[in-house]
Amino acid sequence: MASNGIRDKVAIVGMGCTPFGEHWDRSVDDLLIDAVTECIGSVPGVEKDDIDAFWLGTMGSGSSGLTLSRPLKIGYKPVTRVENYCATGSESFRNAAYAVASGAYDCVMAVGVEKLKDSGFSGLVIPTPANDGTESELTAPAMFSLLAPSYSKKYGVDADTMKEVMTHIAWKNHVNGARNPRAQFRSEVAKETISCSPLVAGQLGIFDCSGVSDGAAAALIVRAEDAHRYTDRPIYIKALSFVAGPAEGPLDPAYDYTTFTEVVRCAEDAYAQAGVKDPRTEISMAEVHDCFTPTELVLMEDLGFSERGQGWKDVLEGFFDLGGGLPVNPDGGLKSFGHPIGASGLRMLFEMWLQLRGEAGERQLASPRLGMTHNLGGAPGACVSFASIVGAERD
Amino acid sequence: MSSDARRGIVSYGAYLPYHRLDRTSIRSTLGQGGGAGTRTVAGYDEDSTSMGVEAARRALWGAPTPESLYFATTAPAYADKTNATAIHAALGGSREGFAADLGAAVRGASGALRAAAATGGMAVLSDIRTGRPGSADESAGGDGAVAFAFGTGERVVAEILAQASVSAEFLDRWRVPGEPYSRVWEERFGTQAYLPLITDAVTRALKSAQVEAPTHVIVSSPQARAARAALGAFPTASRADGLELEVGFAGAAHAGLVLADVLDRAAPGETVLLVVAADGADATVLRVTDAITRRPTGDGVRDQLAVSREVSYPDFLTWRGFLDREPPRRPDPERPAGPPAARSQRWKYAFEGSRCLACSTVNVPPQRVCVHCGTVDRAEPVPLAATRATVATFTIDKLAFSLAPPVVDVVIDFDGGGRYGCQLADADPAAVAIGDRVEMTFRRFHTAGGVHNYFWKARPVREGH
Numbered sequence: 109m110a111s112n113g114i115r116d117k118v119a120i121v122g123m124g125c126t127p128f129g130e131h132w133d134r135s136v137d138d139l140l141i142d143a144v145t146e147c148i149g150s151v152p153g154v155e156k157d158d159i160d161a162f163w164l165g166t167m168g169s170g171s172s173g174l175t176l177s178r179p180l181k182i183g184y185k186p187v188t189r190v191e192n193y194c195a196t197g198s199e200s201f202r203n204a205a206y207a208v209a210s211g212a213y214d215c216v217m218a219v220g221v222e223k224l225k226d227s228g229f230s231g232l233v234i235p236t237p238a239n240d241g242t243e244s245e246l247t248a249p250a251m252f253s254l255l256a257p258s259y260s261k262k263y264g265v266d267a268d269t270m271k272e273v274m275t276h277i278a279w280k281n282h283v284n285g286a287r288n289p290r291a292q293f294r295s296e297v298a299k300e301t302i303s304c305s306p307l308v309a310g311q312l313g314i315f316d317c318s319g320v321s322d323g324a325a326a327a328l329i330v331r332a333e334d335a336h337r338y339t340d341r342p343i344y345i346k347a348l349s350f351v352a353g354p355a356e357g358p359l360d361p362a363y364d365y366t367t368f369t370e371v372v373r374c375a376e377d378a379y380a381q382a383g384v385k386d387p388r389t390e391i392s393m394a395e396v397h398d399c400f401t402p403t404e405l406v407l408m409e410d411l412g413f414s415e416r417g418q419g420w421k422d423v424l425e426g427f428f429d430l431g432g433g434l435p436v437n438p439d440g441g442l443k444s445f446g447h448p449i450g451a452s453g454l455r456m457l458f459e460m461w462l463q464l465r466g467e468a469g470e471r472q473l474a475s476p477r478l479g480m481t482h483n484l485g486g487a488p489g490a491c492v493s494f495a496s497i498v499g500a501e502r503d
Numbered sequence: 504m505s506s507d508a509r510r511g512i513v514s515y516g517a518y519l520p521y522h523r524l525d526r527t528s529i530r531s532t533l534g535q536g537g538g539a540g541t542r543t544v545a546g547y548d549e550d551s552t553s554m555g556v557e558a559a560r561r562a563l564w565g566a567p568t569p570e571s572l573y574f575a576t577t578a579p580a581y582a583d584k585t586n587a588t589a590i591h592a593a594l595g596g597s598r599e600g601f602a603a604d605l606g607a608a609v610r611g612a613s614g615a616l617r618a619a620a621a622t623g624g625m626a627v628l629s630d631i632r633t634g635r636p637g638s639a640d641e642s643a644g645g646d647g648a649v650a651f652a653f654g655t656g657e658r659v660v661a662e663i664l665a666q667a668s669v670s671a672e673f674l675d676r677w678r679v680p681g682e683p684y685s686r687v688w689e690e691r692f693g694t695q696a697y698l699p700l701i702t703d704a705v706t707r708a709l710k711s712a713q714v715e716a717p718t719h720v721i722v723s724s725p726q727a728r729a730a731r732a733a734l735g736a737f738p739t740a741s742r743a744d745g746l747e748l749e750v751g752f753a754g755a756a757h758a759g760l761v762l763a764d765v766l767d768r769a770a771p772g773e774t775v776l777l778v779v780a781a782d783g784a785d786a787t788v789l790r791v792t793d794a795i796t797r798r799p800t801g802d803g804v805r806d807q808l809a810v811s812r813e814v815s816y817p818d819f820l821t822w823r824g825f826l827d828r829e830p831p832r833r834p835d836p837e838r839p840a841g842p843p844a845a846r847s848q849r850w851k852y853a854f855e856g857s858r859c860l861a862c863s864t865v866n867v868p869p870q871r872v873c874v875h876c877g878t879v880d881r882a883e884p885v886p887l888a889a890t891r892a893t894v895a896t897f898t899i900d901k902l903a904f905s906l907a908p909p910v911v912d913v914v915i916d917f918d919g920g921g922r923y924g925c926q927l928a929d930a931d932p933a934a935v936a937i938g939d940r941v942e943m944t945f946r947r948f949h950t951a952g953g954v955h956n957y958f959w960k961a962r963p964v965r966e967g968h
Binding site: 135137138181 | 840845871874
């Protein structure tokens with residue numbers, strides 16, 4: 109894939125992240141003000157006016173740059189609103205980082221926000237323009253539930269074992285989230301509770317689905333050579349990759365619902381940018397898009413953390429647990445945070461920020477070197493995918 | 504009796520909607536019904552709740568919202584959900600206040616007045632009267648609202664001397680919930696049923712009050728013939744104008760509207776016999792005190808009757824939902840959502856902006872970060888519902904959905920600071936101009952998904968409003 113990457117050209121020097129949850133008492137404006145204010149406050153000496161340009165990711169909580177400039181009273185600066193389904197927050201970060209790498213700006217901010225609870229809907233509703241009413245009405249849990257039986261069949265994993273794998277993923281992420289003060293759900297959940305939870309779609313129970321929540325996060329981004337003017341412990345961007353699939357899955361009988369081709373392609377690109385040869389051993393930790401438990405399982409293979417058909421074993425053996433060989437979703441993931449679309453990607457980066465700086469508290473990993481974040485949006489066979497790799501050292 | 508022991512009305516206010524239906528237009532359209540004179544018509548963006556707000560605002564006379572508020576109407580905007588709380592919120596009332604609805608019957612007015620008088624609270628009586636097209640209820644009905652605040656001592660403008668009641672169960676009019684109009688029994692049956700009840704209540708009330716010949720007599724009843732017959736027992740000079748010719752019978756609000764009209768002109772020492780004859784009879788004897796001179800001028804019942812705009816009979820039917828006309832090809836309005844509406848209660852209902860404590864800029868709607876100086880979280884609420892404004896610019900939107908197109912949008916500058924863009928209610932699109940003076944009015948914007956979306960519009964300042 110033709111991308112040159114921006115390895116070590118850009119650094120994150122400040123971040124902010126609201127608690128995620130049911131913010132009945134907070135508006136979108138409030139969440140944006142809180143995340144941006146925390147982010148700016150994390151960098152001594154930086155003022156709002158020092159920031160040259162802004163990127164705002166939100167799917168349905170506002171339109172245009174005014175969504176950010178109006179509440180924050182940002183004066184006559186470029187503010188770009190981006191949307192890319194569930195990778196929206198990551199997309200704002202990617203574009204902001206590229207703007208600094210290009211030399212166009214010295215100091216930019218990527219912001220992500222979403223307020224899902226106010227709609228009163230259960231689960232995610234993608235805002236749609238006027239249409240002819242012939243589009244599929246399949247819900248997200250239904251679309252992603254297609255992964256589980258396909259995986260079982262292809263790799264000979266019986267249904268009970270498959271359920272056990274899914275349950276372990278949910279259990280693990282709740283264990284991690286219970287150690288995160290910003291998570292929506294902060295309790296460990298017994299495996300029996302998870303596996304016996306009422307079914308939502310296919311084999312997916314309630315606990316196989318991420319929650320609906322509100323949240324916002326922000327990152328301050330500068331040129332790598334300037335980073336130490338802002339902080340002693342910046343984190344450096346090694347790779348940013350994004351692909352939008354051609355959405356051929358729904359039309360292609362060969363597509364078997366055991367992989368996200370888009371993820372495979374964008375992960376390969378990210379590893380090439382970062383010079384990663386063996387992700388299973390070189391990546392210290394990953395925040396991945398666990399919208400539903402089978403998604404995380406498939407991602408372990410698409411991202412190259414497990415051999416094809418072996419991911420379920422790694423899950424059950426605890427390889428992706430907090431104390432495992434490659435901790436996945438150490439902050440609790442979408443399972444513990446819910447999924448405010450525009451904010452999730454930046455929330456994942458926030459965990460990298462904490463872990464790489466040694467500030468993750470109870471869930472701090474021992475000397476992580478490279479971290480990865482991943483989002484996907486859409487449905488199996490028709491999705492967008494994002495991957496980043498970040499590190500504490502500038503090679 | 505010493506002034507300390509006085510209990511009664513301390514302030515009041517009436518609201519009559521801007522629109523009138525010429526009753527002759529009913530007959531000219533349908534070939535039946537109608538009659539002489541006009542009836543008041545709530546705007547397409549008004550209901551019993553919004554009119555109740557407008558009346559209650561006029562009844563405050565500068566005082567804060569009373570601790571308790573009792574709302575009576577036969578046309579509640581919501582069932583199951585309290586309507587009085589929206590009125591309370593629109594008045595900027597404190598969280599500790601009490602607000603409740605009474606019934607969906609004309610006699611609820613008596614209940615609200617009794618409860619408010621007993622607790623020193625406010626009774627808000629508001630109604631929209633409908634009937635089958637061409638019916639007597641349709642032409643004889645009227646829309647309007649009135650509010651009375653009660654208290655004790657020197658502030659009392661009309662002291663309660665005595666009250667007497669009779670309750671009776673008989674079928675003279677009724678309406679199954681959900682039906683748009685009431686059914687009535689033969690009028691002569693109602694007349695013979697009511698007259699002895701009225702006589703009983705009046706006799707006992709006057710005796711208790713030790714008043715032989717009240718200065719003003721008001722008899723309000725959905726049974727018009729009974730009311731007229733009961734009034735016949737009193738000298739012509741005592742009979743209050745029942746407002747039938749210009750307003751119509753305004754249901755739960757009617758007795759209060761006539762009382763407000765009487766108080767608008769009453770002199771100290773005069774007495775009032777107020778009779779509500781609905782499912783029984785309630786008689787109250789009041790004596791006007793010297794404090795009546797506190798009443799504000801310029802916004803009384805007669806003042807409001809003097810300014811109006813005629814609405815066509817087809818538009819009247821459309822506004823009331825009896826004529827389902829083709830809407831414009833626009834998306835349906837979306838219902839307001841509960842949590843954000845709850846968060847912004849002081850803005851949405853009380854129309855409070857914010858004033859920056861650093862630079863005094865007024866932000867409308869309220870802002871956490873000042874639009875002028877950028878100061879964060881240093882602002883105080885600024886109530887704007889009673890602040891007048893000047894039209895800075897405006898537009899006429901013919902595409903936007905409305906039951907009374909076209910929509911007029913105005914950008915207004917508030918006296919003392921604050922700019923805001925909003926709809927203009929009760930407007931003649933051809934007459935709007937930059938520099939017009941406007942005031943805020945509480946309205947029902949639309950109803951979607953069964954949710955009424957209440958908020959504020961601007962309205963041209965007119966004498967009488």
